[in-house]
Amino acid sequence: MTRIPFLKNPGVRVMNLSEDLLQIENLTTSFKIAGQYYAAVDDVTLTVKKNEILAIVGESGSGKSALAFSIMGLHTKARIEGKVNYKGQDIVQMSPGMLNKVRGKEMSMIFQDPLAALNPLMIIGSQIEEVLLLHDTTLSKKQRKEKVLDLLAKVGIPRPEHTYHQYPYELSGGMRQRVIIAIAIANGPQLLLADEPTTALDVTIQLQILELLRKLKNDMRAGIILITHDLGVVSEMADRVAVMYAGQIVEIADIYTLTSNPQHPYTRSLFNSIPTVKEVKSRLHVIQGIVPSLKNLPRTGCRFAARTPWIDASAHEDNPQLHEIAPGHFVRCTCYKHFHFPESAEEAGTDGIA
Numbered sequence: 001m002t003r004i005p006f007l008k009n010p011g012v013r014v015m016n017l018s019e020d021l022l023q024i025e026n027l028t029t030s031f032k033i034a035g036q037y038y039a040a041v042d043d044v045t046l047t048v049k050k051n052e053i054l055a056i057v058g059e060s061g062s063g064k065s066a067l068a069f070s071i072m073g074l075h076t077k078a079r080i081e082g083k084v085n086y087k088g089q090d091i092v093q094m095s096p097g098m099l100n101k102v103r104g105k106e107m108s109m110i111f112q113d114p115l116a117a118l119n120p121l122m123i124i125g126s127q128i129e130e131v132l133l134l135h136d137t138t139l140s141k142k143q144r145k146e147k148v149l150d151l152l153a154k155v156g157i158p159r160p161e162h163t164y165h166q167y168p169y170e171l172s173g174g175m176r177q178r179v180i181i182a183i184a185i186a187n188g189p190q191l192l193l194a195d196e197p198t199t200a201l202d203v204t205i206q207l208q209i210l211e212l213l214r215k216l217k218n219d220m221r222a223g224i225i226l227i228t229h230d231l232g233v234v235s236e237m238a239d240r241v242a243v244m245y246a247g248q249i250v251e252i253a254d255i256y257t258l259t260s261n262p263q264h265p266y267t268r269s270l271f272n273s274i275p276t277v278k279e280v281k282s283r284l285h286v287i288q289g290i291v292p293s294l295k296n297l298p299r300t301g302c303r304f305a306a307r308t309p310w311i312d313a314s315a316h317e318d319n320p321q322l323h324e325i326a327p328g329h330f331v332r333c334t335c336y337k338h339f340h341f342p343e344s345a346e347e348a349g350t351d352g353i354a
């Protein structure tokens with residue numbers, strides 16, 4: 001996505017005193033590889049409040065989707081430990097039948113690729129009606145259709161009656177994503193998980209869809225978990241941000257704090273690697289390397305240390321914890337206190353600056 005200037009209206013967004021909707025406690029999601037389990041989500045503790053957008057940001061492979069699937073109870077083969085409390089019930093412990101009742105009704109997911117998520121052989125109206133029927137069998141045929149038309153209007157489809165009878169291939173990508181959102185909100189969920197919801201769309205359409213999500217959040221007072229690697233989307237949308245690296249949360253703060261005073265070396269590197277229109281940076285920091293694969297992930301010490309070799313080993317904790325350095329601002333490991341960007345490629349030990 002093209003860069004959006006940071007923080008159009010941070011003051012309105014940072015204060016959110018509403019109650020917790022979802023509490024994730026020490027969640028660990030592990031996949032079996034060659035007979036052994038490896039954690040892709042490692043001891044994550046997070047809360048999501050009503051009427052807030054919590055962005056989860058991190059590079060590819062950091063565990064964002066594995067976390068989202070765990071919250072929705074969608075993993076079939078992973079080993080899941082810890083708790084995901086939603087309204088006093090632990091999703092991790094729920095039976096498949098119970099999960100089916102909660103999913104789509106209490107919480108739903110908006111996926112990246114709307115075409116893949118829609119049935120190509122069914123008209124849009126029937127697809128939304130099907131979702132309504134899953135959770136409410138009392139609606140008459142007429143009431144169901146009225147509800148579908150209302151939903152299509154709510155997500156900004158200009159001619160709901162016309163679109164009701166269309167097939168997915170007849171719609172543009174943006175319209176298809178609106179339909180996916182209509183399906184997601186059909187049963188009035190209180191929690192929405194949006195996994196890279198605009199990645200597949202053109203820039204102008206991306207902005208419209210993000211605007212729609214924000215409007216729905218305000219109308220429904222829903223909590224939204226927004227998964228993205230796009231810091232432009234984060235700064236435009238989020239109330240709070242959790243930064244993930246190698247399966248762990250490395251920093252959490254409200255959007256204003258995170259963008260104005262990022263602390264963890266990974267967060268600082270992420271923000272410093274973005275060119276902005278306003279400020280021409282003389283040097284952009286390039287984060288060397290990639291998130292290690294699950295099997296090769298160091299499980300002790302600071303997981304980001306290998307990518308900041310110019311920082312002295314003594315700066316890191318042996319067993320890095322999340323430290324609350326200001327109210328609501330958590331940073332993992334003590335290395336943030338000693339972090340600086342390398343002055344030269346020589347100091348970086350690589351070609352670490354560009």
Ligand SMILES: Nc1ncnc2c1ncn2[C@@H]1O[C@H](COP(=O)(O)OP(=O)(O)OP(=O)(O)O)[C@@H](O)[C@H]1O
Nearest residue numbers: 031040058059060061062063064065066067293294
């Ligand atoms: N079913 C699986 N079996 C084995 N390993 C998996 C499985 N699903 C994910 N992984 C691994 O878990 C780690 C986290 O993957 P995940 O898809 O959650 O990352 P992500 O941050 O969402 O990345 P992306 O932005 O590319 O979707 C990666 O190393 C990935 O290869």
